[in-house]
Amino acid sequence: MDNLYQKYCHNCGSVIDKQAEICPKCGVRQSNPPKSSTNINVNLNQRWLITIVLCGFLGVFGAHRFYTNHILSGILQLITFGGLGIWWIVDFIFILIGEFKDKEGNYIKM
Numbered sequence: 001m002d003n004l005y006q007k008y009c010h011n012c013g014s015v016i017d018k019q020a021e022i023c024p025k026c027g028v029r030q031s032n033p034p035k036s037s038t039n040i041n042v043n044l045n046q047r048w049l050i051t052i053v054l055c056g057f058l059g060v061f062g063a064h065r066f067y068t069n070h071i072l073s074g075i076l077q078l079i080t081f082g083g084l085g086i087w088w089i090v091d092f093i094f095i096l097i098g099e100f101k102d103k104e105g106n107y108i109k110m
């Protein structure tokens with residue numbers, strides 16, 4: 001479950017408020033702090049960085065598309081040398097401005 005406002009109690013498994021320090025159902029203190037959004041951002045940053053580096057150096061081979069699970073279009077890009085460079089440039093710009101999505105539809109942002 002990827003909910004911003006709720007989490008599971010680690011003791012009884014009830015869905016509780018993400019900010020809750022003590023589970024209202026069983027009264028057990030939630031020792032492990034909720035995964036803060038900064039962690040998620042760091043992951044996304046790394047992902048964005050890897051994606052844009054792959055695109056910059058190996059973009060004509062579709063490397064950034066393989067990395068973001070766009071396997072079919074990655075192969076297409078590989079055999080067309082990044083759509084003769086045009087597709088590659090378009091992808092690079094899209095990644096740069098944070099408009100590039102992975103196969104699951106998540107934006108890959110800086």
Ligand SMILES: [Zn+2]
Pocket residue numbers: 009010011012013014023024025026027028
């Ligand atoms: Zn509980």
